[in-house]
Amino acid sequence: MNKISKLVSVLLVALLLSFMFFGSSREILSPEPVTESTSWLGRTGNITVWYTDERLSAYITKAAVEFGEMENITVIPVLKPLENFLDSAYEASVAGESFPDLVITGSETLEKAYLSGLATEIDDNEMQIGPLNFSDAAVNAVMYHGKKLGYPLCFDTSVLVYNRTYLEQWASQMAIADLTGNTLDMGGGDSESDDMEVSGISEEDIDPAELEALTSEYIQKMVPYTMEDLMTIANSYSVPQGVEGIISWDMSSIMYNYWIVGSAITVGGPTGDDRTVISVNNDTAAECLEKYQNLHDYFSIDSSKVTYDSVVQDFIDGKTVFTIGGYDMVNRLAEATADGSLVYEYGFSEMPNVTSEIPSSSLSVTSVVCVNDYSVKKELAENFALFLTRDEAGTFNELTGLASASRSFGWEGGANQIYAMEYAGSVTLPKMMETENFWMQLETMFARIWEGGDVREELTTLEDSMKTVLGASA
Numbered sequence: 001m002n003k004i005s006k007l008v009s010v011l012l013v014a015l016l017l018s019f020m021f022f023g024s025s026r027e028i029l030s031p032e033p034v035t036e037s038t039s040w041l042g043r044t045g046n047i048t049v050w051y052t053d054e055r056l057s058a059y060i061t062k063a064a065v066e067f068g069e070m071e072n073i074t075v076i077p078v079l080k081p082l083e084n085f086l087d088s089a090y091e092a093s094v095a096g097e098s099f100p101d102l103v104i105t106g107s108e109t110l111e112k113a114y115l116s117g118l119a120t121e122i123d124d125n126e127m128q129i130g131p132l133n134f135s136d137a138a139v140n141a142v143m144y145h146g147k148k149l150g151y152p153l154c155f156d157t158s159v160l161v162y163n164r165t166y167l168e169q170w171a172s173q174m175a176i177a178d179l180t181g182n183t184l185d186m187g188g189g190d191s192e193s194d195d196m197e198v199s200g201i202s203e204e205d206i207d208p209a210e211l212e213a214l215t216s217e218y219i220q221k222m223v224p225y226t227m228e229d230l231m232t233i234a235n236s237y238s239v240p241q242g243v244e245g246i247i248s249w250d251m252s253s254i255m256y257n258y259w260i261v262g263s264a265i266t267v268g269g270p271t272g273d274d275r276t277v278i279s280v281n282n283d284t285a286a287e288c289l290e291k292y293q294n295l296h297d298y299f300s301i302d303s304s305k306v307t308y309d310s311v312v313q314d315f316i317d318g319k320t321v322f323t324i325g326g327y328d329m330v331n332r333l334a335e336a337t338a339d340g341s342l343v344y345e346y347g348f349s350e351m352p353n354v355t356s357e358i359p360s361s362s363l364s365v366t367s368v369v370c371v372n373d374y375s376v377k378k379e380l381a382e383n384f385a386l387f388l389t390r391d392e393a394g395t396f397n398e399l400t401g402l403a404s405a406s407r408s409f410g411w412e413g414g415a416n417q418i419y420a421m422e423y424a425g426s427v428t429l430p431k432m433m434e435t436e437n438f439w440m441q442l443e444t445m446f447a448r449i450w451e452g453g454d455v456r457e458e459l460t461t462l463e464d465s466m467k468t469v470l471g472a473s474a
Contacts, residue, residue, distance in 0.1 A: 046074040047377050047384060050089055050100035052082040053367070059399040063392045067384050075384060090116045093374035101375040102385055107141035107366040108429040108436075110149050111273065115433075119370035121147040122382060131407075133390050135424040138405040141366035143271040144431060150368035151389040152405035154396065156326045157364040157423045158256050160352065161333070162223060164345040166321045170237045171218035178214060179206045224352045227260075227291055230322070234298050242318055248311045249324035251303040251450060254442040255363055256324045258427075259351040261288045262361030267438060267466050268430035275432060275470045280463035281456070288354050289455045296450055303450055316342045324351070327403045330415045348418040364426035366405060434469040441465060 051060065057079060064075035078100065080088060086109060092099035103118055113119035122129065122142075129139060129148050138152035180201055224230040234246045249256050264285040269277040279285075308325075315323045316336045329348075336342035351360045369385040371378050393406035403409060403419055410420030430438060445458045 044072055045377070045380075046076055047101040047375075047381055048076045048078060048099070049102040049104065049369075049384070050078045050080050050085070051104040052080055052085050053104075053402075054079060055400045055402060056104070059392070059396055060388070062395070062399065063384075063388050066392075067387050071380065071383070073380065086112055086116065086118060089118050089372070093117065093372060096374075099372065099374060101372055101377055101381040103370050103372060104153060104367055105370060107368050108272070108431055110142070110144050110368065110370075111431045112433050113370055114144055114147075114149055117373040119149040119368075120373035120378065121149060122151070122371065122385075123379075124148050128386055128390065133407050134405060135407060135420070137364060137423050137426050137428070138366060140271045141364075141405075141428050142368050144273050150370040151385045153367045153369050153389050154400070154402045155364050155366045155405050155423050156255075156328075156403060157362045157419060157426050158259060158324050158326055158351065159329075159362070159418050159422045160223070160349045161315065161323050161325050161329055162347055162349060163315070163318065163321050164347045166240060166243070166318075166344070167222040168215075168219060168345075169240065170233070171222050172211075172215045173238060174218045174236070175211055175214035176203055176206065179211060223347075223349045224322075226353045226355055227295070228355065230352060231295075231298055233321075237321070239321070240318075243321065244314070244319045245299055245301070246320070247299055247322035247324075248301055248306060248314055248320045250306060250308040250311055251301060251446065252306075252443065253308065254439055254446065255326065255365075256308075257292075257446045258363035258442065259324075259360040260292045260354060261285050262363060262427050263354075263359045264288050266427075267435060268432055270427075272428055272430035273432060278463060278466050278470065280466060281459040284358060285459055286455050288358060289449050289459070291354060292446075293449050293452070293455065296452075303447060315346075318344055327419055328401075330419075331401050348415045350418060350422045359425075362422050362426045364423050364428055366428060432470065435466065438466070 049060065049064075057077070060077045064077055067073075068075045086103070086105060089100055089103050103113070105113055105118075110119060124130075129142060129151060131139075134152050138155070139148075141155075142148050142150045142152055180203060221229075224233060230247065237246065239246070251257060264279075264282060264287075266277060266279050268274050311320070311323050312325065312329065312332060314320050316333070333342060333346060351362055353359050369388055371381045371385060375381055390406060393404045393408055396402070396404040396406070397409065397416070403416070403423070405423075410417035429435075441462055445462050449455055449458055
């Protein structure tokens with residue numbers, strides 16, 4: 001057990017003992033918020049934070065203990081069910097009984113949180129919620145009509161995951177074909193080398209040093225930069241025995257599809273709150289989705305037979321060369337390597353662009369720490385929110401297994417850096433309450449297009465639906 005884990009264990013025990021004064025550690029009741037009655041061990045008050053993701057428990061508990069000692073107060077974490085989370089917080093706040101001073105919610109719910117009083121504008125005179133501590137994506141996630149309604153805590157997005165072992169084998173194949181005069185170029189066809197005649201030399205006659213150098217050159221090109229590159233690999237790569245397909249991903253979830261249209265479609269603008277900004281049925285979006293539809297012929301993925309878990313398992317089993325995954329892939333693949341079920345080297349890359357002219361942009365979800373406007377301890381609550389999202393960010397990943405929204409996340413390189421880079425250029429779901437079904441409508445549109453539906457017709461239907469619910473003029 002490492003030092004941080006030992007420390008957390010000690011702190012958890014200490015905090016648990018303190019919670020005995022208030023009730024269950026899962027559903028803890030705070031004293032009447034409008035009074036400043038003395039809390040346990042003579043501390044001068046308390047603040048309460050509600051959240052829904054149990055993976056945050058160890059982290060919030062550790063931060064609660066440390067912040068409480070700093071401020072001589074008690075910080076009470078309360079794990080709540082996700083269902084009707086904001087409604088429950090609102091009802092408790094209106095009743096004035098055991099309500100939260102802070103809530104942790106998804107950025108897409110910020111309009112509802114703000115209009116119901118559960119999120120108030122953050123006093124950010126020192127620009128803590130800015131480029132010094134957070135990426136543009138994180139800042140956009142907490143913005144609503146020019147107001148900062150919270151502090152970005154963590155995120156998820158999708159990246160490309162590849163079997164490095166297989167791709168290095170493919171690079172070697174390309175180099176051998178080149179040196180024997182039977183070149184398979186990056187366009188997927190046969191061509192002659194510009195530097196040597198087609199001599200028909202055998203593989204045994206190749207200079208090992210020359211083969212190594214050329215293989216290294218091809219390895220630099222092994223991760224696709226565009227969708228066309230992915231198709232090139234599908235055309236030119238002779239897959240090893242046991243490989244069932246070049247790529248597979250969960251097509252039923254918009255989380256892993258949206259990168260294809262992320263730079264072309266917008267509902268609500270960069271911060272997802274402008275009802276006048278709707279661009280769905282445009283030429284670029286149509287081109288992106290036509291290319292998406294073309295992937296069906298290349299990869300023949302039956303969307304009705306794959307799930308996220310199944311494509312992850314297929315990748316672990318070596319049945320695919322590429323897949324698309326959220327941040328959970330980092331831990332899942334590490335665990336599979338540790339238990340011996342994954343025997344290949346692998347790597348992570350940002351999502352390929354649609355074309356050399358059309359960039360991709362993944363969808364992201366961001367969890368936000370909001371200060372309840374009903375709280376009488378807003379300044380203290382803001383300080384704890386900043387402590388959670390900035391000061392303690394260095395321990396967040398280890399204690400939760402989640403990706404911190406802090407700018408410091410990913411500095412060490414590796415997979416975390418790839419996810420942080422993809423997140424920085426990502427787009428978020430709109431915050432407007434009328435668009436709460438946007439996610440499901442997108443999934444339906446992608447499913448129909450994958451199965452051969454008319455791209456323009458599907459885009460028109462979606463745009464008309466968005467304009468109708470938002471009251472925008474056609």
